[in-house]
Amino acid sequence: MSIQYNKEHPLPTPPMIWENMGFWEGTKEHRLVFQRCKECGTWVHPPRPACPKCRSFEKEWAPSGGKGTVYSWATYSESPHPAFVAPYSVVLVEMDEGVRLISNLIDTKPEGISIGMPVEVVFDDIADDLTLPKFRKVG
């Protein structure tokens, strides 16, 4: 089971801003990228103007391997927003690169989710101008 949308209500998608544009341009092309510091190699998410570790402003959008594990999750049994049809689950994925990402799982029922479960990225083109990175169970 995947998250279902109520098409009559727009998804809460805030405007893209300079710091996060590269991430969303990447997903549109079905590439998962995260900010990486060019000086010390630290992966940074959510993106920042500078590296929190070495403070360098030199950064790049680096490709992720797309694999990780479920770090935590929450299942809404009542929808807090008209665009989302309950029940649905939100997961916090810890990527192999070390950064974490809020997302949804596809093809997995809430009772099938567990912490530590290996997952890999898939891309959901939910609108002409927006592709969401989602995850599916591996193995």
Place this chain on the structure above:
Amino acid sequence: MNNISNKAAIVGIGFSGFSKDSGKTELHMICECIKAALDDAGLVPPDIDGIVKHSDDATDEHSVTSSRGMGNLTYFGENRWNGAPCAMVLRAAIGVTTAAANYVVIYRAVNEASKRRMRGSSRNMAQLDTGDLLQWTYHAPFGLVSEAGRVAMIVRRYMHEYSINSDQFGWVTTVCREHGAKNPDGIFYGKPITMKDYLESRIIVDPIRELDCHEETDGAIALIITTAEKAEKLKQKPVYIRGATQSQVAGTEERKGFYRPAISDLPEMKHMGERLFAMAGVNPRDIKVAQLDDSFAPLVPMQLEELGFCDRGEGTAFCDGGNRIRVGGELPLNTSGGCLGEGHIYGVNHVLEAVRQIRGTSSAQVSDADLVLVASGAGGSTSGLILGGSR
């Protein structure tokens, strides 16, 4: 130590009845509360020369000053987010101990239940600052759009790391409602719940149940702060500010700490608590009553751990059965009922209740409540107070 410890005191309190519909504007409520706080302290409006407010409050210092017939202000400002309540007291104490002002009023007024014109939760995306936008970009499109969802994500991991069953959180709500049932000013006066009620309450966002969540409330509170010397000449027994600190730790996002090393920790609470106890010169075992952030019940055992009242992972065991955390136990919690049992005035009601405990006027009074700890803002920007009946 050259700090504000024992140099300032809370000298006046005023509060509206808490309800599901105040029938008034926030400005009207807060003016009534300030009048009550002035009367309580034995002061008059022109004595007030400082105001500290919350940045989400739908009132401003100009309209409050004009409406109450106050004089000129020499000190004013605001604090943000859920960690604001104790920080507002700190800011007021800094104002009076540095002589930037003589008498500072802090206030919070919300019509959250009736939705009569309220700022904050109704902010739209265009009003968000860059930091908020960066978070919302990565949370909202996936359906993580509520505070309960944020807390559920953190609590799930906490349960996993410490082998906790979510049923165990029920003792927090049960005891808060037990205390709140005795509070004639709260919205759950005369309405206690049992553990059975908790276990039967519906799941909102698993593992968070309806009875884990604070109750949306209309209400307002004002508190007046001045120096310890001036306090000793006023009407009420001074409630001394023994310790007051804030904390924000590196590598986190406000209220959405999903990216720090362990999301089951409350590092701000630990950092704040260590500094708070050092400043007040006391230990956790000296504290007679604590008012903790109970906007969501599972945050309470996490705070007990981070503040040093018990070991990591032992918070739910500490609350189990309720005997240690109810009045008569070793650490009574949230004696007014708190956000779960009195009303959700965003934790300013916790400061109010700490004052009532030290004055001996709580509806769930703890004997010899001469040292009371207050914590606000679990899981993000945090602040804390230790208030005392002597200095």
